Amino acid sequence: MGNARVRSIHVHPVKAFRSLPLREVAVERWGPAGDRRWTLIDDGGKVVTQRRHPRLALAVAEPLPGGGVVLSAPGRHPVSVPVPAPGATVAADVFGDKVEVVPAEDAAVHAWCSDFLDTPVRLVHLDDPAVRRPVDPEYALPGETVTFADGYPLLLTTTASLDRLNSLIARGEHAHEGPLPMSRFRPNVVVEGTEAWEEDGWTRVTVGEMTFRAPKPSGRCVVTTTDQDTARRGREPLHTLGRHRSVGGRLLFGVNLVPVSPGTLRVGDPLEVVA
Numbered sequence: 001m002g003n004a005r006v007r008s009i010h011v012h013p014v015k016a017f018r019s020l021p022l023r024e025v026a027v028e029r030w031g032p033a034g035d036r037r038w039t040l041i042d043d044g045g046k047v048v049t050q051r052r053h054p055r056l057a058l059a060v061a062e063p064l065p066g067g068g069v070v071l072s073a074p075g076r077h078p079v080s081v082p083v084p085a086p087g088a089t090v091a092a093d094v095f096g097d098k099v100e101v102v103p104a105e106d107a108a109v110h111a112w113c114s115d116f117l118d119t120p121v122r123l124v125h126l127d128d129p130a131v132r133r134p135v136d137p138e139y140a141l142p143g144e145t146v147t148f149a150d151g152y153p154l155l156l157t158t159t160a161s162l163d164r165l166n167s168l169i170a171r172g173e174h175a176h177e178g179p180l181p182m183s184r185f186r187p188n189v190v191v192e193g194t195e196a197w198e199e200d201g202w203t204r205v206t207v208g209e210m211t212f213r214a215p216k217p218s219g220r221c222v223v224t225t226t227d228q229d230t231a232r233r234g235r236e237p238l239h240t241l242g243r244h245r246s247v248g249g250r251l252l253f254g255v256n257l258v259p260v261s262p263g264t265l266r267v268g269d270p271l272e273v274v275a
Contacts, residue, residue, distance in 0.1 A: 004193035004271040006207060007159060011188065013069050014061035014123070015039040015148040016049040018228065019186055024266040027210060027259050030129040030145045031153035032188055034063050037129070038081075039092070039148040040113055040121040041101070046093045047148065048121050054226040054233055055117060067125075071112065079112045084125055092124060094148060099133045101126055135258060139215035144258055152256035155218055156199065157187040161253065164196035169240045177236040183228040184237065185220070185254055191271050197245075199255040208269030212257040219250030 010019040015036045026033040038061065040048035050056050061069040064080065072078040081104050089100040101124035104110065110122045126132055126147055135144040136151055146153050162182055169178035182190055189207070191199075202214040220241060225233045241251035 004191055006189055006265065006267050006269045006271065007192040008182075008190045009188065009265055009267055010186070010190075011035040012061075012186065013038060013063050014059070014071070015047065016053070016056040017059045017061045017071075018057060019183065020060075020062070024264055026262070026264050027154070028129070028262050029153070029259055031147050031149060031259075032265070034067070035188065036148040037067065037126050038069060039094070039101075039124060039126075040117075041090075041092045041124055043120050044093070045091055047095065048117070050223045050226050051221060053117050053119075054223075054231045057226055057228045057231045059116065071109070071123075073116050076112070076116060079109055081106070081109050081123065084127075086127065089127075090124070094133065095150065097133055099126070099148075101132075135215075139256075140258075141213070152215065153259060154188040154212070154257040155186070155254050156189040156191060156214075156257050157182060157185050157254040158194045158196075158199055159190065159192045160194050160196040161199065165237055165240065165245075165253065168244055169236050172236075172240055172243075174235045174239055177234045180237055181228075184224045184226070186223065186228075187254060189257075189265065194271075200252065202255055202273055202275075204274040205257075206272045206274060208264070208266055210263035210265060211260040211274070213260060214255050214257055216256055217247075217250075217252040218254040218256050220253050224253070 009022045011032050012019050059073045068082040070078050070080050084102045084105045092099045092101045104123045113121050113123050129147050135146050166179035200217050245252045
């Protein structure tokens with residue numbers, strides 16, 4: 001695997017919105033700079049994602065200097081959202097984690113998001129990712145935290161595993177849905193030059209100047225069945241993952257990463273497996 005390298009890097013300024021490609025990104029202890037520092041919550045405080053609202057795939061959040069974002073979506077005027085000033089927080093439920101968050105200050109922003117989804121939501125910001133949300137304690141080391149990502153600071157996928165998955169889909173009953181693009185899996189880092197499924201066994205890797213723990217493979221959900229360009233849903237890849245990649249009740253694709261220390265990731269960085 002001496003030729004394994006980073007093929008692409010992606011961030012998601014607002015959780016569940018369209019991903020943005022980058023050539024390089026600073027990586028903090030809780031993940032790539034600017035990745036999933038914003039999210040939508042519903043009236044009950046629960047995080048809003050493509051699981052219930054696949055239409056979010058059509059929304060775009062472009063980063064602004066200082067951590068703000070510009071929101072846009074088909075048929076809607078863009079709206080700029082600055083980072084809210086420090087102040088009162090509200091409780092958000094992020095997959096069972098109770099996280100204190102700061103709502104956007106302009107009521108018009110919440111109205112824009114609510115109108116887009118046709119349901120009441122609020123846009124909220126994670127003010128201090130160093131303390132607000134620990135990584136799953138079953139797999140974390142002391143002090144490890146995460147933003148609004150599903151559970152870990154980064155998700156890495158490989159082109160070899162996607163090629164293998166697409167070959168399996170092509171032989172199945174939903175072959176007309178394939179081949180699937182990598183965007184279905186919403187990774188932060190895509191690596192080429194590995195063997196298919198090799199990432200399942202990684203526990204520690206270096207990527208360029210950085211070292212990462214790989215605590216566990218990533219279990220996938222219904223979001224992967226959502227076409228990120230149209231927001232339409234199908235059966236794949238979950239149907240095929242269920243037949244070929246089901247381990248302990250989880251359908252595996254990709255690997256979760258936790259930075260050992262801050263650094264920078266760049267397209268073209270070599271990947272080496274340490275353990």
